[in-house]
Amino acid sequence: MFNKKYISVVRLVASLLFVVSSIKGQNKSAVEQSLVNSASVPKGVSIHQLDNGIKVLLIENPALPMIGANMIIKVGSAYETFSTSGMSHMLEHLLFNGTTKRNQKQLYGDVDMIGGYNNASTTEYYTNFMMVTPSENIRKGMEIQADMLFNSTLLQEKFDKEKGIVLEEISKSLINPTEQLERNTLSVLYEGHALSLSTLGTYSTIQSMSRDAVNSFYKNYYVPNNMILSVIGNFNTKDMFAQVREIYGKANPGVVKYDNNPEWATRYEHPIINVDHERFYFRNYDGEDNVLQLFFDLPLNESNEYYQMIETVLEKSKEKIQAELKGEFPGLVKSLKFSTRLTPIKNYLETVLVLSNKIKVVELYNSVIKKLSNLSFVMQSEAVKQEATKARTEFVRNIEKPHMFGIYNSGTIVFDGIESLISSFSGEGFYSAAKKLQNLKLNSNPVVIVQYPITKSEKESAGAKNVKQFKDAATGKNLIVAQNEVSNLLAIHYLVKHKAYLETKYGKDAAKFLHDCIDQRFKNDENQKKSSQFGFSFTVNDNPMIPMDDIYLHPDFGYIRVEGLADDVEGAVKYLNGVFGEFVPTKEEFNKAVEKYKSLTAMMMGGDKVKKVFDAEYKAAVYEKNDYQNQPEITYESLLLFTKEYFQPSNMIISVVSPASPAVVENLFSSLRYEPIKDEKPAFTPTYLLKEKPETIDKKGGGERSYLFYGFVTEIDIKDAPALQALSLLLSDKIVFEIREKLGMAYGMSAGIDVVKNKALFFINQGTRPQNVDKLVSLYPGFFNMSVLDSLNEKSVEKSINMFIGKMMFRRLSSINQAFYLGSSEYFSGDFNYDANFLESVKKIKLEDVRAVAKKYMKNTNPTTLIVR
Numbered sequence: 001m002f003n004k005k006y007i008s009v010v011r012l013v014a015s016l017l018f019v020v021s022s023i024k025g026q027n028k029s030a031v032e033q034s035l036v037n038s039a040s041v042p043k044g045v046s047i048h049q050l051d052n053g054i055k056v057l058l059i060e061n062p063a064l065p066m067i068g069a070n071m072i073i074k075v076g077s078a079y080e081t082f083s084t085s086g087m088s089h090m091l092e093h094l095l096f097n098g099t100t101k102r103n104q105k106q107l108y109g110d111v112d113m114i115g116g117y118n119n120a121s122t123t124e125y126y127t128n129f130m131m132v133t134p135s136e137n138i139r140k141g142m143e144i145q146a147d148m149l150f151n152s153t154l155l156q157e158k159f160d161k162e163k164g165i166v167l168e169e170i171s172k173s174l175i176n177p178t179e180q181l182e183r184n185t186l187s188v189l190y191e192g193h194a195l196s197l198s199t200l201g202t203y204s205t206i207q208s209m210s211r212d213a214v215n216s217f218y219k220n221y222y223v224p225n226n227m228i229l230s231v232i233g234n235f236n237t238k239d240m241f242a243q244v245r246e247i248y249g250k251a252n253p254g255v256v257k258y259d260n261n262p263e264w265a266t267r268y269e270h271p272i273i274n275v276d277h278e279r280f281y282f283r284n285y286d287g288e289d290n291v292l293q294l295f296f297d298l299p300l301n302e303s304n305e306y307y308q309m310i311e312t313v314l315e316k317s318k319e320k321i322q323a324e325l326k327g328e329f330p331g332l333v334k335s336l337k338f339s340t341r342l343t344p345i346k347n348y349l350e351t352v353l354v355l356s357n358k359i360k361v362v363e364l365y366n367s368v369i370k371k372l373s374n375l376s377f378v379m380q381s382e383a384v385k386q387e388a389t390k391a392r393t394e395f396v397r398n399i400e401k402p403h404m405f406g407i408y409n410s411g412t413i414v415f416d417g418i419e420s421l422i423s424s425f426s427g428e429g430f431y432s433a434a435k436k437l438q439n440l441k442l443n444s445n446p447v448v449i450v451q452y453p454i455t456k457s458e459k460e461s462a463g464a465k466n467v468k469q470f471k472d473a474a475t476g477k478n479l480i481v482a483q484n485e486v487s488n489l490l491a492i493h494y495l496v497k498h499k500a501y502l503e504t505k506y507g508k509d510a511a512k513f514l515h516d517c518i519d520q521r522f523k524n525d526e527n528q529k530k531s532s533q534f535g536f537s538f539t540v541n542d543n544p545m546i547p548m549d550d551i552y553l554h555p556d557f558g559y560i561r562v563e564g565l566a567d568d569v570e571g572a573v574k575y576l577n578g579v580f581g582e583f584v585p586t587k588e589e590f591n592k593a594v595e596k597y598k599s600l601t602a603m604m605m606g607g608d609k610v611k612k613v614f615d616a617e618y619k620a621a622v623y624e625k626n627d628y629q630n631q632p633e634i635t636y637e638s639l640l641l642f643t644k645e646y647f648q649p650s651n652m653i654i655s656v657v658s659p660a661s662p663a664v665v666e667n668l669f670s671s672l673r674y675e676p677i678k679d680e681k682p683a684f685t686p687t688y689l690l691k692e693k694p695e696t697i698d699k700k701g702g703g704e705r706s707y708l709f710y711g712f713v714t715e716i717d718i719k720d721a722p723a724l725q726a727l728s729l730l731l732s733d734k735i736v737f738e739i740r741e742k743l744g745m746a747y748g749m750s751a752g753i754d755v756v757k758n759k760a761l762f763f764i765n766q767g768t769r770p771q772n773v774d775k776l777v778s779l780y781p782g783f784f785n786m787s788v789l790d791s792l793n794e795k796s797v798e799k800s801i802n803m804f805i806g807k808m809m810f811r812r813l814s815s816i817n818q819a820f821y822l823g824s825s826e827y828f829s830g831d832f833n834y835d836a837n838f839l840e841s842v843k844k845i846k847l848e849d850v851r852a853v854a855k856k857y858m859k860n861t862n863p864t865t866l867i868v869r
Contacts, residue, residue: 046237047418050249053225057418058240059232061399063486066809067138067233069145070406071129074228074414075221077199078124079266081259083208086201087217089122090166090209094218095129096120097158099151104158104741107144112799115806116141117403122199124343125267126414132403133806135234142247149222150251159211164744167207170200171704171769172747175608177287181451184283188449189295192272193265195343223254228413230406232399268344280361281449288453289334290355294368295447298340298347299440304412304420306433307340309387310349310440313377314338319592321371325353328367332358335599344415349442354599361450373444377437384434386532388427393535393565396489400814467822468662469832475674476650480822480832481662484815488659490534490566491815492576495653495823496558496646500628500684506642507634509597511558514643515540516593517585518560527579534572535565552820555628556684557827558646561816569660573668581672583647590636610701611767614868617697618709621864622761624689650674653826655819683828688713688759691862698867706770706869710780711763714857721755722841723849724857728753729800730792730850735764735783745772751783760857773869784860794847801842808839 044060076088096118098104111118114137120129129149133141173179183198190196201209229248231240258267265271285291298310315338322336334354341348351368379387398405406413412421423429466483499511519540521527531538539561542552552559564572632638645651649672656665690713701707716724732752740746749766764780782788812818825834 044237045422046241047422048241048244050224050245052249052251052253053223053227054248055228055418056241056244057228057230057413057421058235058237058244059230059399059405060235060237061232061402062234063484064233064400064402064813065135066132066402066806066813067135067141067231067235068130068132068402068405069138069142069229069231070131070410071145071149072228072230072406072410072414073127073129073149073222074125074226076122076124076126077197078194079221079258080194080197081261081264081266082197083205084213084217085197085205086166086199087205087209087214088127089199089201090162090206091214091218091222092120092122092127092129093162093166094154094159094214095148095152097162098153098155099147100153101147101151102144107148109796109799110140110144112803112806113795114140115802115809116144117806117810118144121407123410124195124199126410128407128410130403130407132810134809138231138233138235139243139247142243146247146251149227152218154211154215154218156211159214161741161744163206163209165740165747166200167203168745168747168768170203170206172767173198173200175286175610175704177285180285181287181291184285184451185293185449188281188283189275189341189346189348189447190271190343191275193269193345194267195271195345220254220257223256224248224251225253226256228418230409230413230418232402232405270345275447277445277447279448281447283449283451284454285451286454287451290357290359290453291451292353292355292359292361292364293449293451294351294365294372295341295348295449296351296372296442297446298342298349300344300347302436303429303433304416305387305391305429306436307342307347308391309379309384309430309433309437310377311338311340312383312387313375313379313437314349317375321368324371325364325367329360329364332356332360332364335596348447351446359450365448369444369446372442375442377440379434379437382529382532384430386528388430389532389535389565390537391430392427393537393563396565397537397563397814400487400489403810403813466662467832468666469826470662470666472674474676476677477672477674478653478826479666479669480653480655480819480826481665482655482657482818482822483659483661484657485659487657487815488566489657489815490562490564490569490572491657491819492562492573493655493816493819493823494560494562494580495655495820495827496560497651497653497683497827498556498646498681499558500556500626501681502642502646504628504631506632506638506645508631510634510639510642511646512541512597513590513593513634513639514585514647515558515560516596517589518583520589520592521579521583521585530575531564534568534575536572537563555686557824559820561820563816566658566660569658569665570668573665574671577669577671580647583643585639585643587636590639608703608705610703610705610868611707613699613701614707614709614866617699617866617868618765621695621697621866622689622709622711622713623686626684626686628684648673648675650677653823655823655832657815657819685756685828687756688761690715690759691864694862694864696865696867698865698869701868704769705767706773706867707767708773708776708780708868709763709765709866710777710863711761711765712784712859712861712863713759713761714859714861715758716755716760716857718755718758720853720856722838723845723853724753724755724760725804725842726797726801726845727850727854727858729804730797731762731783731788733800734788738783739766739776739779745769745776762858762860770869773867777865777867780865781860781863784858786854786858789851789854792847792850797845797847797850801845805839805843 046058048056050056080087096107098107102110114133116131116133116137118131120127129145131141131145186196229244231244263272318336318338325333325336332355334356337352339350341350353364398408409421468481470477470479503510519538522531522538562576654669658665735751736749740749745768746766751764754761754763762784764783768776812821821835822832826832
C-alpha cells in the first residue's frame with residue numbers, strides 16, 4: 001500500500017512497545033489505536049536504525065533452522081530513463097561477480113561452504129538482496145552480503161560477460177506472450193514515466209551500457225541511508241542486532257542524487273503525458289486470443305487492506321459477471337479476470353477479458369461498464385472478519401519462510417514503513433477499510449486497451465520433531481504426524497495415490513477436475529464462513545508457473561494442501577473430515593471446472609511454440625513408453641466413478657504438522673472410513689530409456705530462441721545415489737559456470753545427473769540464441785569425462801554438498817512442505833524417513849566416493865543430442 005501516514009519508532013521494549021516521536025496526519029485516537037493493535041504482534045519483533053541510516057527489522061523465530069537476511073535498496077527501474085533502462089537490473093547481476101575481498105569464484109564458494117542461498121531481484125521501486133543460511137552460519141552470510149553491497153568492483157571483463165546473460169534473459173522474456181501483453185500495457189498506462197519501461201531493459205540499452213555509468217549508479221544509490229534490512233529466523237535479538245551493527249554499520253552514508261528531466265518522469269513524479277480516457281488503445285502481441293483490458297481509477301493513499309478487500313469483492317462477483325457476459329455474447333467471452341494494479345503514482349482496477357476471434361469491442365465494453373458501475377463494495381462483518389483472519393494466517397505462514405519474508409513484504413516496507421507491516425498483523429485495518437469501501441463506486445470512463453494476435457503473415461516476418469506413523473494394511477490407513485510445539489500453524493497434506501492408473505481407467509485429467517470441484521466447494525459461502533474461523537487456505541492443484549512448485553508435478557499423485565491457525569486443531573480437523581467425507585462433485589461443479597481449464601488451455605496455446613516442439617521431442621527421446629499414456633476423455637459420470645475409487649481415505653497418505661501430539665492428531669482422524677484396497681499397485685514414476693546407439697535429432701523451430709539437450713542414460717546400483725547426487729552438483733556447477741558465466745550463452749539452464757529408480761540420466765538442458773547452437777553442441781561431450789574432476793579436492797566436494805543441503809533445507813522450511821516430504825517418501829520409498837535419511841547420506845560423501853561413481857558410470861555411452869533451432 002502507499003499510505004503516507006507514518007509513525008516514527010524510537011525504541012522497542014519487550015514484545016513490541018512503540019514510543020511515538022512524530023506523527024503525520026494522525027490524531028490522538030489513531031495513535032492510541034496503533035498502540036492497542038501492537039499488543040497482538042508476535043513475540044520477537046523489534047525495529048532499529050543504525051547510525052549510518054539503515055533501518056532494521058528483526059523477527060525471532062526459534063523454530064526455524066535457518067536465518068534469512070533481506071536487504072532492500074530503494075532503487076529500481078522507476079528511477080531510469082530510455083537510455084538507462086535496465087541499469088538497476090544489470091547492477092543487481094554485477095554484484096555477484098566479485099568484490100575487493102573476493103573474486104567471483106570465491107564469492108560463490110564462500111556461500112556454498114556455509115550452505116547458503118544468495119539471490120537477488122529487481123522491481124520498479126526497489127532491489128532485494130537475499131541471503132539465507134543455517135542459523136550458525138548467518139554471520140558469515142551477512143558478511144558476504146555486506147561485502148557485495150558495499151565493496152563490489154564491477155570489473156570490465158565481468159561486465160561484458162554479464163551483458164550476455166542479461167541479453168539471454170531479455171530474449172527469453174520476449175517470446176512470452178504474457179510478457180508482450182504486459183509491455184504493451186505499461187507503455188499505455190505510464191507513457192512518459194519510467195514505469196512504462198521493462199525492468200530488464202532492451203537489447204539496445206544493455207548493449208550500449210557502459211561499466212562507468214553503472215558504477216556511478218552504484219555509488220549513488222547503494223548507500224546505507226537508502227537501505228532497509230530485515231532478518232528473520234533462529235537468533236537472539238540482542239546478539240543479532242550487535243552483529244548487524246558491526247557488519248552493516250561500518251559503511252558510510254551518502255547523499256542520493258536524483259536525475260531531473262522536464263520531459264521524462266521518474267520515481268514518484270506523475271507522468272508527463274496523461275493517459276487518455278476518451279479513446280481506445282490498440283496493440284498487438286504474439287498470442288492466440290483477443291484481449292480486452294479496462295482500467296478503472298482507484299483512490300491513492302489507502303491501506304493495503306482496502307485494496308485486498310476490493311479484490312475479494314471482485315473475486316466473489318467474478319463468476320456471476322462472467323456467466324452473464326457469456327450469456328450475452330455466446331462464443332465470444334472465454335474468461336474474465338480482476339486484479340488491482342498499484343503504484344505510488346496511479347492505482348487501477350484491471351479487468352481482463354480473453355476473447356475469441358469474433359470480437360465486439362464496443363458492445364462488450366458497454367456491458368462491462370454497466371455491470372461494474374453498479375457493483376456494490378459493501379462487505380458484511382463476517383466477511384471482513386474472514387479477511388482479517390486470513391491475513392493473520394498469512395503473516396504467521398510467511399514468518400516460516402525467512403528466505404521470502406522480506407521479499408514478500410518489500411512493497412509495504414518501502415512505501416509505508418516497517419511499522420505499517422507490523423501493525424497489519426492485528427487485522428484491525430480491515431474493519432476501517434470496509435467502512436471506506438461502502439462508498440466506492442467505479443467510474444464509467446476507464447482506460448481501454450485492446451490487444452490483438454499478430455496475424456500469420458506478420459509472424460512469419462527445518463523441521464518438526466516427534467514424528468510418528470499410524471499405518472494399518474488391513475484398513476488402508478496411513479497417517480503420518482509430526483509435532484512442532486513452537487509453531488501455531490496447522491499444516492495437513494493429503495497425498496492421493498495412483499493418479500496415473502485411475503486416470504487411465506476413468507479419464508484424462510480426472511484428478512485436476514475433481515480437485516477443482518473440491519476447491520469450489522471450499523469457496524462456497526457456507527464453507528467460507530466455517531473455514532474462516534480456522535484461517536484456512538487451500539491448494540488443490542499444481543501451478544507450474546510458481547518457482548519450487550515443481551516438487552508437486554508428478555503424474556501419479558494428486559494432493560490437497562491445507563494450512564491454517566492451530567488455535568483449534570480438533571475443530572479444524574473435524575471440519576475437514578466433514579467436507580472430505582464421501583465427497584461427491586456436482587454436475588455444476590464439474591462443468592465449471594471443465595470450462596475453467598478450457599479457458600486456461602486457450603490462454604496458453606500461444607506461448608513459446610519452439611519450446612513446445614522441444615518438450616515433445618525430449619519426452620519421446622528420453623523416457624520409456626508406459627501403460628498410462630492413453631487416457632479416455634473425462635465425463636461427469638466417469639468422474640463420479642473416479643472419485644469413489646480415488647478420493648477415499650484408504651487411497652491417501654495424510655501427513656500432519658502441528659503443535660498437537662501425534663496421539664491427539666491420530667485420534668482426530670479415527671472417524672474417517674478406511675477400507676482395504678484390493679490389488680494395491682506400486683507407485684508409478686516415468687523411467688529413462690536406455691539407448692542402444694547414439695542419436696541426434698535436429699529440428700527447425702525459428703524465432704528468438706533455440707533449445708538444446710545432450711545426455712545419456714546408464715543403469716546404476718541405487719546405493720550409489722547419494723554419491724551420484726554429489727557428482728551431479730559438481731558437474732552442474734562446472735557446466736553452468738562455463739556456459740553461463742564464462743561464455744554468457746545462457747540465462748537459465750540445467751545440467752547434472754538425475755536418478756530415477758535404478759537409472760541415471762547425465763544431461764545438459766538449455767535455451768539459447770540461435771547463433772550459439774553449434775558452438776555449444778560441440779562443447780557438451782567434453783563435460784562428461786574424468787578430466788573435469790582433475791581440479792577437485794575435498795574442500796570443493798564439501799562446498800557443493802553444503803550448498804545442496806542448504807537448498808534442500810529451503811524446501812523443507814514450511815510446515816506444509818515438511819508434510820509433503822513425509823508423505824512422498826512413504827509413497828515412493830515405503831519409508832517416511834527416506835528423504836531425511838538420503839540427505840544425511842549425502843552429507844557423508846567424500847571425494848573418493850565421487851571419483852568412484854564417476855569412474856563407474858560417467859562413460860558417455862550412446863548419447864542423445866536434441867536440437868530445436
